[in-house]
Amino acid sequence: MTTAQRDAIDHTALGWVKPEIDETLRQARIELEAFAEAPGDVTPMQTCMDHMHQVHGTLRMLELQAPAMVVREMEQLARALHEGKVEARDDALAALMRGVVQLPDYLERLQGGHRDIPIVLLPLINDLRTVRGEVALDASVLPQLLVPPTDAELEHARGSLA
Secondary structure, three states: OOHHHHHHHHHHHHHHHHHHHHHHHHHHHHHHHHHHHOOOOOHHHHHHHHHHHHHHHHHHHOOOHHHHHHHHHHHHHHHHHHOOOOOOHHHHHHHHHHHHHHHHHHHHHHHOOOOOOHHHHHHHHHHHHHOOOOOOOOHHHOOOOOOOOOHHHHHHHHHOOO
């Protein structure tokens, strides 16, 4: 199977599940907002974590490693919030909200036929990690591309996260 055939299969599969991913992330955002408004009630954060877990599993099945890394970090931050282990609560909620908003745009770009460029997700991954008190990652932990992205591809991918 050629790389082009593999990419076509991935884009087709993503097209099948993207509406469900978008809806699940929308529901996660609603629960996140509910938790922000009533921090004493952790039920919305539990539901938010469940939604993120579902998206994480779907992205892993599609072998979209970098987007799956983002959702894994989102899920871990949501768990830390749920357990009251985050000191900068507002920063954590803001980072989670950025992830919930930016990830569908990134996946839309992939569905449109553009390459997965993991390096553009690294700032978001690190925001999610550092607000949780974890060490920032460097690019070496990201899935490596066989062909490095062009400057134009990087610019377009970063634009999807603006």
